[in-house]
Amino acid sequence: MKSKLDDILSSDLRDWPSELGYSAIDFLRAFSLAPKIGTLTWRVLYQLEEQWKEPLIRALAEEANVRRELAELAIHEALSPECRRCRGAKNLKIGDKLQDCSTCAGTGLHRFSDSYRAKYLKWSVKYTRHQSSSFKRVRDLLSEYDRAVLKTLKKQLPKD
Numbered sequence: 252m253k254s255k256l257d258d259i260l261s262s263d264l265r266d267w268p269s270e271l272g273y274s275a276i277d278f279l280r281a282f283s284l285a286p287k288i289g290t291l292t293w294r295v296l297y298q299l300e301e302q303w304k305e306p307l308i309r310a311l312a313e314e315a316n317v318r319r320e321l322a323e324l325a326i327h328e329a330l331s332p333e334c335r336r337c338r339g340a341k342n343l344k345i346g347d348k349l350q351d352c353s354t355c356a357g358t359g360l361h362r363f364s365d366s367y368r369a370k371y372l373k374w375s376v377k378y379t380r381h382q383s384s385s386f387k388r389v390r391d392l393l394s395e396y397d398r399a400v401l402k403t404l405k406k407q408l409p410k411d
C-alpha cells in the first residue's frame with residue numbers, strides 16, 4: 252500500500268508540509284534528522300525561504316569544489332525545472348487528443364541551453380562550456396541532497 256507520503260511526494264512538493272497529514276512535531280523531528288545541506292535544499296526549493304539560499308550556495312560550492320556561481324545556477328534551474336510549453340505536464344491537448352509535448356520530448360523538463368547559462372552566469376559561452384562538468388557535479392549533488400531528505404522522511408515518519 253502506498254503511504255500518504257508517497258502521494259504527496261509524487262505531487263507538488265511545494266504544498267508540504269500542510270498536506271502531509273502528519274503532525275507538525277513528527278514532521279519536524281524527521282526533517283531535523285536529514286542531512287543539514289538537504290534540509291537547506293528543501294527550505295530553498297520547496298518552502299522558498301530566501302534567507303537560506305546563500306548558505307546553501309556556499310555549502311554546495313564548497314562540497315562540490317566549484318565556483319559559487321555554478322551552485323547558484325543549479326539552484327536557479329531546480330527552482331523552475333518545468334518545460335515552458337507544457338508547464339511540466341509532459342503532454343498537450345491538441346483538439347481532443349493528448350500528444351507528447353514536442354518541446355521537451357515528453358519529459359516535462361526544460362532544457363537549459365549553454366547560451367542561457369552563460370547569460371545567467373555573465374560568463375562567455377566558451378567558459379561556461381568549459382565549466383560544464385563542474386556544473387554537472389554541483390547539480391547532481393543538489394539532487395542527491397534533495398533525495399536524501401525524502402529518504403530520511405520515509406524512514407522516520409510514522410506509517411499509515
Ligand SMILES: [Zn+2]
Pocket residue numbers: 334335336337338339340341342352353354355356357358359360
Ligand atoms: Zn513540454
